[in-house]
Amino acid sequence: MEAVLGIDVGGTSIKVGLFSPEGDFLEERKIPTPALVSPEAYQVVTDGIAKVLAAHDTTPDEVIACGLDIPGPVADDGHVGFLPNIQLDPEGLVSAINAAYPNAAVAFVNDCNAAALGELWAGVAHDVSSFVLIALGTGVGAGVVVNGQLVSGAFGAGGEVGHITVNYNETRTCGCGRHGCLEQYASATGVVRLYLEECERRGVTPVHVEHATDTLSVFRALANGDECAKNAIDQMCEYLAMAMAQISCVIDPAMYLIGGGVAGSFAVFAPELRRRFQAHALSTCKDVAIEAASLGNQAAMYGCAYEALQMRKRTMGE
């Protein structure tokens, strides 16, 4: 049976997903790995994959595509840029995969872009020709799809919507060195900071937050009627709505998808986000669909599998 692999490359482990060429999800397996820079580490990866394949009566020759999603920049030509958060030798890993699965097209995809492609292949954006997936996590990333194709950008900055300026009066500096970026307010880090700041401003004791990105505690406080939590989430919605209104003036997508860790509470903040978007957007596009991403943390695995499959089709001139 022909099969497609989607491999989510993380800092201390990889997740391998097995798919049919039609996008049916067959199995997922987590493989703890050392730094992916040595033949021994590559062997751990291919051994783990071998077990997944064996469980589905698939031979190595039947793997026709293998996508790898990574937390870093991938240029239009597939070249992998600097990866600050993981140890990975892209060329070494590709060589090992080529040797193990000689018929597989191999593609690297940036994780936010992969998540968008996943939603396009098998998620809520299936057959939607233009949409933006905004991932609210430690930072704010996005995958932009226009005319059915990913927009990675001439300099790899396509989908950097976390750095749209939403507050020209901000004095605090963003990680990018600029001021007032969406990421400063709508990331998990931003939401927790806005909450703690509001508590300080009002002189009230905040609920205990576990760490700098613990939005779960903020949303729990909101559910318990915490006014400071409400203020923080309202601000998050306000800035996110403002950024989305700008995006719509450029590409006017048919749909927005909200993903990432913060989207676990999407149902809680969606009405506020939609209301504020309607207030900020051009009237022609104010009724755009705003939905939760549907594939959760499997989205990128789906998406990189899809991209490898597309690459195979392009190569074979299908």
Place this chain on the structure above:
Amino acid sequence: MEAVLGIDVGGTSIKVGLFSPEGDFLEERKIPTPALVSPEAYQVVTDGIAKVLAAHDTTPDEVIACGLDIPGPVADDGHVGFLPNIQLDPEGLVSAINAAYPNAAVAFVNDCNAAALGELWAGVAHDVSSFVLIALGTGVGAGVVVNGQLVSGAFGAGGEVGHITVNYNETRTCGCGRHGCLEQYASATGVVRLYLEECERRGVTPVHVEHATDTLSVFRALANGDECAKNAIDQMCEYLAMAMAQISCVIDPAMYLIGGGVAGSFAVFAPELRRRFQAHALSTCKDVAIEAASLGNQAAMYGCAYEALQMRKRTMGE
């Protein structure tokens, strides 16, 4: 000889351009017309075109495509929206063109989108797969090209970059009903207003401006050392650079083209615009090319001809 027509539909006249299928410009003719809503008016158009064709030994049967660019919204499916500034019955005109040129594919294109396609076909953006043409005229419009394709948007708002919010503190209302849109500062109307306001603020007498969009007088004043004119043009550059920085965070184009009436003075303000863009943009994309559009007021004529040709190719499955 096979030929392609690009027809620029205006309020009181149309301009007909004749092109080879390869994009060579052969001739342009201006035809004064009454409102394009009657068989007599359509006849004036086809008679005018007949003269252009005769001068180039082209028979009506050899016209393989005919594009019409119009100052208003055209949806992805080619449907023409409300046209506030011209009198035109789209279906009547298409019927007349179909009858006169039975082998021609006919397409309507919004004028800003058409200008972008013109630059893609035969202008400075030839073979550039992603770029944004920003037209600074009475208002601010744009044509967005990504992955070699026009982005018209799910609700027809693709390229509405004139309504990117660049000043959240603005109290004056934009034509769209919102506040602080780029168009309020970087349109010809905006530049003239900024100039007159600055003169009033400083208590100096402005140079004579002929009308509300007479930026030529403002640029002439700038050349003569007028400090208020310098302030107005600097503000225009500042807001335009801010909007472009937002656009780059979404689609990260390889090139910006500045067109429209104000672009006649591009050489004067380009250094300031580039400097301010570098200050506002994400560092990865700060060196994007910012150039003047190259086809002037013929761009839309080129572009609608190109779109009709593309439509023919799609229909014929080439």
